[in-house]
Amino acid sequence: MTRRIVVGIGGASGQPYAQRVLAFLADHRDTLDLDVHVVFSRTGRLVWQDEVGEDAAQYGFPIHPPGDMTAPFASGSSRFDAMVVVPCSAGGLARIAHGLSTDLIGRAADVMLKERRPLVLVLRESPYSLIHLENMAAVTRAGALVMPASPSFYSNPTTRTALLDTVTARILDQLGIDNALMRRWSGRQAQRPDAPAAPPRPDPLPGGPVPPAAGGDPIRPWRGGPDAASVPAHPDAPAASPRPDPLPGGPVPPAAGGDPIRPWRGGPDAASVPPHPDAPAASSRPDPLPGEPVPAAASTSETP
Ligand SMILES: Cc1cc2nc3c(=O)[nH]c(=O)nc-3n(C[C@H](O)[C@H](O)[C@H](O)COP(=O)(O)O)c2cc1C
Numbered sequence: 001m002t003r004r005i006v007v008g009i010g011g012a013s014g015q016p017y018a019q020r021v022l023a024f025l026a027d028h029r030d031t032l033d034l035d036v037h038v039v040f041s042r043t044g045r046l047v048w049q050d051e052v053g054e055d056a057a058q059y060g061f062p063i064h065p066p067g068d069m070t071a072p073f074a075s076g077s078s079r080f081d082a083m084v085v086v087p088c089s090a091g092g093l094a095r096i097a098h099g100l101s102t103d104l105i106g107r108a109a110d111v112m113l114k115e116r117r118p119l120v121l122v123l124r125e126s127p128y129s130l131i132h133l134e135n136m137a138a139v140t141r142a143g144a145l146v147m148p149a150s151p152s153f154y155s156n157p158t159t160r161t162a163l164l165d166t167v168t169a170r171i172l173d174q175l176g177i178d179n180a181l182m183r184r185w186s187g188r189q190a191q192r193p194d195a196p197a198a199p200p201r202p203d204p205l206p207g208g209p210v211p212p213a214a215g216g217d218p219i220r221p222w223r224g225g226p227d228a229a230s231v232p233a234h235p236d237a238p239a240a241s242p243r244p245d246p247l248p249g250g251p252v253p254p255a256a257g258g259d260p261i262r263p264w265r266g267g268p269d270a271a272s273v274p275p276h277p278d279a280p281a282a283s284s285r286p287d288p289l290p291g292e293p294v295p296a297a298a299s300t301s302e303t304p
Pocket residue numbers: 009010011012013014041042043044046047050088089090091092124125
């Protein structure tokens with residue numbers, strides 16, 4: 001029986017994942033009996049141009065305009081089997097999470113959720129805000145599957161395409177499409193039966209640069225974090241700026257002509273961070289906790 005699949009392409013980075021999905025579906029259209037429909041968001045079209053650059057029409061699937069609510073999959077009665085949004089932007093996720101059918105991707109996703117059909121959202125954003133996380137929870141509760149565009153390395157991909165396919169294979173799996181795009185995990189020994197014992201590579205931290213990979217650039221160790229000061233500088237690193245480290249405490253000195261940047265005052269050490277000199281005086285009124293009575297303002301006389 002023909003399987004009908006919607007591929008939504010949102011306005012996030014990660015367009016090469018969409019390209020790999022389309023290429024696989026096009027190659028297997030006849031053998032797997034697939035009926036694939038494609039819709040780009042407006043920004044998705046632009047990001048595709050930047051990151052892929054080729055004409056998506058070459059895959060031979062119908063491509064629907066982003067605002068075309070007359071597309072077949074804009075109605076549940078057309079009974080599409082599954083939909084993937086790849087990549088899915090945080091904005092696209094938010095619209096789907098809130099049922100805003102303001103464009104065809106949003107409407108088609110809404111249809112998949114209401115019809116209880118598989119909807120895979122290949123989210124591409126980093127880091128995540130609480131809003132993103134809550135939207136992910138909302139769509140998950142509604143039946144979608146959130147799948148971050150997060151490549152893996154256990155199959156030892158050695159090319160860009162192989163790395164992309166660590167994500168593409170898992171997307172196709174979730175759409176119920178058999179594929180052999182990546183070597184699958186079948187136990188550590190089975191994974192690399194001929195792997196030689198790991199050489200006794202010296203641990204580069206704390207301190208100097210990681211020895212260069214064969215012919216490659218040295219990798220600089222990360223110099224942030226609590227032990228940053230104890231990590232000696234990479235010998236090739238430019239001389240450190242004389243700009244004093246503003247934390248803990250005072251404001252970051254203004255960038256040339258710019259506003260001072262306020263250090264973040266949350267976190268466990270918030271109380272020990274002195275206030276910014278420009279900050280308004282802190283109110284002496286204690287913050288009531290939820291459920292506690294709000295204390296009377298200073299000017300209010302006590303009721304006898
Ligand atoms: C070049 C470019 C790259 C972008 N990359 C991302 C991204 O990786 N993740 C994201 O959530 N938004 C990204 N955005 C922003 C989204 O395109 C924007 O929020 C848009 O409104 C999302 O809606 P859409 O997915 O329906 O296009 C990018 C925008 C541009 C122009």
